[in-house]
Amino acid sequence: MLKEIRIAGFGGQGVILSAHILGRAVSIHEGGFATMTQNYGPEARGGAASAALVISDQPVLFPYVSNPDILVVMSQEAFTRYTPELKEGGVLIVEEDLVRMENVPQHIKVYSIPATRFAEELGKKMVLNVVMVGFFCAITEAVSYDACRKAVIDSVPEKFQKLNLDAFENGYGFGKNLLAKGPSKEEDTEPVSVLESAS
Amino acid sequence: MMHADPNCVLTGTHFMNGDAACCEGAIAAGARFAAGYPITPSTEVVERFAARVPKIGGIFIQMEDELAASITLQGMVWAGAKSFTVTSGPGYSLMMEHIGFAAMTETPCVFVNVQRGGPSTGLPTLPAQGDMMQARFGSHGDYSTISLVPNSPQECFSLTVKAFNLAEKFRVPVMFMMDECVGHMTEKVVIPDAKEIEVTPRRHASKPPSEFLLFEPGEELVPEMAHAGEGYKVYVTGLTHDKRGYPLMNPASQKELIPRLFEKISRAADELTIVESEGLEDADVVVVSYGITSRVAQRAIEMARAKGLKVGKLRLICVWPFPEKLIRELAPKVKALVMPELNMGQVVIELERCAGGQCKVISVPHPGGTVHKPADILAAIERGAQ
Structure with missing residues (x-):
């Protein structure tokens, strides 16, 4: 089992921390292997942020991600730039209020969440990344709920733990509901738009 | 310790x-x-x-x-x-x-x-x-x-x-x-x-200041050290120096000092042969690599083994001093040594020297900016196995 993941958005959304939480969940709390890299180039300035994560049950040899199995986008730029790299049959996770989806490739599965709105309802816009982690966990099942939850706890300062756990639960619950009423995961021949489910 | x-x-x-x-x-x-x-x-x-x-x-x-x-x-x-x-x-x-x-x-x-x-x-x-x-x-x-x-x-x-x-x-x-x-x-x-x-603690002066010479070779040819302010004569210079540490600029002094700087390392060659190896015993080709390249090389080795090739791995953890003895022993037993590096071929020069013409030595250079494609290392392994 080897999965390549990319998470991208703009600076300040906590893109890197969300990859950090998932990597920690796999490598520390699940006993698997995770390697995280991030873009440090000039493209990482001016607002763009991107992290890549390779998770596996074997030691990770090749550290970089060029064609992810799972792509999480939290900005229009990230959507435009990285969606063409997604593997056929891959999973695209979208911050639906921040991304207008155009030219979505065939043969991928799309799952959307208004993560920023969830975060704002909790009173802190900045926890949108943890909402996204919860959603990711529910949708992909690449990382277990327990491991993810533990990784959230040890990645944030103690006084923000409750807030972040609420954010995680909201994202996770939304994801599970979406899966329950949405089309089955095997049905990957059509792009699945779930935009209406959140409005 | x-x-x-x-x-x-x-x-x-x-x-x-x-x-x-x-x-x-x-x-x-x-x-x-x-x-x-x-x-x-x-x-x-x-x-x-x-x-x-x-x-x-x-x-x-x-x-x-x-x-x-x-x-x-x-x-x-x-x-x-x-x-x-x-x-x-x-x-x-x-x-x-x-x-x-x-x-x-x-x-x-x-x-x-x-x-x-x-x-x-x-x-x-x-x-x-x-x-x-x-x-x-x-x-x-x-x-x-x-x-x-x-x-x-x-x-x-x-x-x-x-x-x-x-x-x-x-x-x-x-x-x-x-x-x-x-x-x-x-x-x-x-x-x-x-x-x-x-x-490892510092090799600190074991003699009193009156008997201590700052650059007198001690155990394993390494002098003991005294620090400034401890009451010892601490005279440290980049000039060629005698056992006291005082400048002494002549061929005899140079000959006493410089070869010792080499010998204290070379006499510990076995201790400093720090490598990770696997499958060397019956390998036709051994991939010699170091640093991040060794991980990508491992992927290539696994791909080559899946094709039925006998490939060994030798990862240099200590590159200098170069594990000369190990390579001299290995070279006559294999068809080829393959060395990927994120440079245009540096350590491979040393590998080639130590292989001494006993086997093929194939460099897999890369100008850097990213890591090798495993397929490029695989191609070199296949070339070496022929």
Whole structure:
């Protein structure tokens, strides 16, 4: 089992921390292997942020991600730039209020969440990344709920733990509901738009 | 043998990058002083060090440039501290003068180089292994030293500890040759209990000041050390010196000093043959690699084995001194040695020399900026197996 993941958005959304939480969940709390890299180039300035994560049950040899199995986008730029790299049959996770989806490739599965709105309802816009982690966990099942939850706890300062756990639960619950009423995961021949489910 | 200070070691399981792990390794090894002129992609090492030392006791000084940093750290060593600096390509070039000074004055210290693409300013945020020959031969004059190359954040911790220990044991500047990929990559890092981390203490003067000579070769040809302010005569110069450390500039003095600087390393060749090997016994082709390249090479080796080829792995953890004896024994038994490097072919020159025409030696060069494609290494393995 080897999965390549990319998470991208703009600076300040906590893109890197969300990859950090998932990597920690796999490598520390699940006993698997995770390697995280991030873009440090000039493209990482001016607002763009991107992290890549390779998770596996074997030691990770090749550290970089060029064609992810799972792509999480939290900005229009990230959507435009990285969606063409997604593997056929891959999973695209979208911050639906921040991304207008155009030219979505065939043969991928799309799952959307208004993560920023969830975060704002909790009173802190900045926890949108943890909402996204919860959603990711529910949708992909690449990382277990327990491991993810533990990784959230040890990645944030103690006084923000409750807030972040609420954010995680909201994202996770939304994801599970979406899966329950949405089309089955095997049905990957059509792009699945779930935009209406959140409005 | 001593152990790490439990009050300073971050025992536990972490998800941290190689730069952070290198910093924790330095702290575990007892480093309490660093001087630096921060440069991408090494900045995080000293950034973390600067944040850590106020709590554990210690100093980080940001100097005006790399020349200053690389000599300040040596002043601190002669004052009694364990000390290091951190840099990348352009800064490493500027430090060469003082790396030679450390070799000549037998100053135990560690130079961390998080390698990036070069020459010149090159690719500040992307990896390369282009400074490997510079690590061995970069300073003027002739000297011998030790270079360790990690391939994971975990090793950035454990091998940094080893780098400090070897520096103390042999009294040499040890080159810790990371690269941007390993430095910025985040993985699980297990930091053991302090009592499980062995720390080599300084070879301190065992004689009273009246009988002590600062550069008299002691055990293993390495002199004992006295620090400034302890009542000993501490005269340290980059000039060729006698056993007292006083300048003595003639051929006889040079002949007594310089060959010893080589011999203290060469006589420990077995101890310094630090490699990770697998499947060498019946291999037709052995892939010899180091650092981040060894991980990509491993992928290529697995692909080749899936095709039925007999491929062995030899990862150099200590590149300098080069494991000459091992290669001389291996070369007649295989068809080919394949060496991928993130440079246009540096350490492969040494590999070729030691193979001595007994087998094919295939270089897989790469200008850096990313890592090899496993398929490129696989193609070289297939060529070697023919």
